Amino acid sequence: MVRKSLLTTAAVVAVGSLALAGCSGGSAPADGAETDTINAELWYAPATFDPAKASATSDRTIARLGFDTLLRQGDTEALVGGLATEWESTSASEYSFTIRDDATCADGTAITPSVIAASFEYLTGLEDSGAQTWKAQAFGTGEATFTADDEAGTLDVSLSEPYSQLLYGVTGSGTGIICPAGLEDTEGLAAGTVEGAFSGPYTLTDSTAGVSATYSLRDDYDAWPAWETVEGEPAATINLTVQPDSNTSANLLESGGVDVARFYDSNALRFEEDDSYSVVSFASSAYNLVFNQSPGSGSVFEGNPELRAAVAQAIDPQGFNNAGLDGLGVEQFTVNSASYNCALEEPSLLHDYDPAAASELLTGQNIRLLIMSNWDPAADYLAESLRAAGATVEVSAPDPADWTKQMRTEPGTWDVAVAAENAESGLIHLSIARYLGPTYAEGGTNVAYTDNPEGVEFYEAGMNAADSETQCENFLAAQETILEDTAMMPLITDTHRYVARDGFATYVLSGYWDISAMRIVG
Template sequence: MNIKHHSVTRRKVIVAAALLSAAGLALTGCGATGSAAGTAAASDGVINTELWYAPTTFDPALASGSSDVTVARLGFDTLLRKGETEGYIGGLATDWTAKSGTEYEFTIRTDATCSDGTVITPSIVAASLEYLATASDSSAQASKATVFGPGTPSFTADDTAGTVTIDLTEPYSEVLDGLTSEVTGIICPAGLADLPGLAAGTVAGAWSGPYTLADFAAGVSATYTLRDDYDAWPDWQGVTGTPAKTVNITVSTDSNTSANLVASGGIDISRFYDSNAQRFVDDSAYSYVTIPSSAYTLIFNQNPGTGSVFLDRPDLRKAVSQAIDKEGFNAAGLDSLGTPLLTVTASSVACTLDGSDLLPAFDVAAATKVLTGQTIRLLAMSNWDPAIDFLAESLRTAGATVEVSALDPADWQAEMRTQPEKWDIALNATTTANPLSEAISTYVGPTAANGGRNIAGVDNAEGFADLQAALAATDPAEQCSAFEDAQRTILEDMSMTPLITDTHFIIARQGYASSVFSGYWDISSMRITS
């Protein structure tokens, strides 16, 4: 393998903070199956595609940014996968049973192998999941909480019976959904034996998925090669075409350039969130699918002892919400293609609350009375300058002094979770394919320092009890009611300000196809169709 290292360059595009799975499906385009496909000839078994950021790690358990998560799907298989419209289909598991709210059993397929030929046994699966559940990295701990819930998971392998049993110390109804996520990708023994090499992508036998990393230029590109011996594809019914022998991934310089590359044939499949998508949607030479991708919110830091101006200041939190024109934010960040966000995540997600009556209206005059003279430290992702500038100027117009810190996705995630003393308010992007419980637990329950996901640091015992009730419920109506109650406590506390939800367009030029499953884009399902 030729692993090259170059300096990471800044990119002027928006990116979703990636982790984990489950949401409603929104499909538009030329194919009713959820695939975007063309008919012109493709070349040499190669698919050229793009990501908005370069991967920073090839260890799926440590994945934090969206690109880390995306490439993990190429290299590592998970127990379950998203169904094409709803539910789940098998990945490395052929059967699965919820024996109770705390015990789940999975039968592991017998024909899956690692990239070095090692047969993937239940013991290998259990060891990989154990690593995810016990890794001290903050990203892994956040993923563990999302996949397995607030309790402690244990894993029992029976190689003779071909099963893995997951036992949880607390009921968690979303564990099956969590086990579809890329961060649970099964790492083969060679990778667990060399964790630094795993993270660097240099362990030849680490991979359990269809592709292995052949080349990596840090910050610039990655090349994946299809394994000759791989035959463990999910049983997709609507995916047609041939998997690429080579997947070339480059880092997008900006959306305009990406659109030009798709139009000229330099890129075969790419993802757009802005008006550049409109160049292709009415052109029969291209086809597309859409997904409601990210929910953008402002998180108010209420972690005690951090010096945040928002601790014990609901009036200040309300004033920030009043100072921001959501339509203006939509125009600045998404060319007005986003849709209003009314709670912690998109309305396409089951059991979300319409919080319209709980959200303060845009009112700069009212905001100015409270914000004048306040200094606010705003944490955001790099490369979304127009939207960040809009937020900062909105608060300045209302009399606040704003200090902006814009970090790359991995550092942004880490600082939000582990360094709350550095920020007062954070622009957060949460993928709408994640479980609703993950969005809620950003504002209730244990903090990141205590192994949870509560970035806001709010002591919201009522909301946390509602969340636990939802996760323990077996009746769907009862579960939704508890989820809605938890969201209501968050909005009433003004723990966050909902902004917008964006829609992403996956554009495929002729000869290529891409698919989404239950609102989730799976890069490993890209296909050559002619």
């Protein structure tokens, strides 16, 4: 009986303690005028704090806080200086950067051209899929040689194969400069425990794998890019928690639980008419319809441009937008967002929506549609549009990883697929290469299995051109060949919104949301 009484007493005490803890633990969130902290969210937990190995969106986002890049995307012009103050290209293979002389690592080490060269050599030497992607985006597919001159304060980059997009490539957060302390302890670098590794404005001061990360502003940092429109004070502390649900984000933003939140759906509309919040938007993904032209795959679209055109006529991109994106997407005229540099900006090469004309060719056709599993409304819309035009449609909606794998390596299993293209890199050539050139099996990224020598010629001319005007001319011509052949059909650009509550601000710079540009505006 004594034991029973003890149990009862213990339970009552425990409940009382819980109640007290619950009642005493809280405090109202501070507004911008009272705080030096920004609370924000990540959809998924960062996997690594090593910028060179960053592959997921969250990895790339946090890399921007801790590691500065040579160049940055600007607000009033496309590029502004980061660690480099001047830059020039004598050809698509030779680049030269003048490095600022006042930048330091978090441990006080000066960031010299040699430090930057060592960081790039680490990146290009890694056998890691994330690093190899960054290497390809920054320095192309050939070998890169880095020559540092600390006395002159310059870094020369020489490429074995021409790559005209280097200047944009070195704005990528994965090319962030890792200081010598990080290169000496790469395991600590990946875990975020080497304070001296950081070259950017913030250092990681706390993190729990899968849960949260806290960044603190460096006292000695003064290498902010020369943005002209970014106003306010950088936060002394940035708390990032993992929170993937859009409804919860909206509720937290309204209650002050977070200060800045990202939205991909109509939850963003809760804030658009409210003066207490500011909203910026940017292209997140480009959705395209890809026609499989792989020889011998059995695809109905192989060698049949008229049928491809008929599908494009049967589908209304705005209907797709309404079905899949709550109507929040924006028009797209080419392989990626119209906001991209060197992207086609008008719809003259697109087929008009004309289901009656489409049905003449589509009636009686059997079409296998491949789409990822979490896109049911969009899949339904596409399938029903084609069925309405007389086609018989078989929908396959595997898991996203299987969807990717099937598109790249199993052309015998699909005729037409919905492809989601990352629209945050800003590099149009990556999207062009999805629809021409070597296929995945051949070491390339052509997911449509097209044979388009004219387009390839324009693409390569763009990659080899030193001046940006010639680059764009050729990249635009390559896009035109893709659209004229109806190798793909642009559907819609998925536009995401960042909402900041009163007292806080966030910025999109040349189409890129930069976490390090979050500010407290009082």
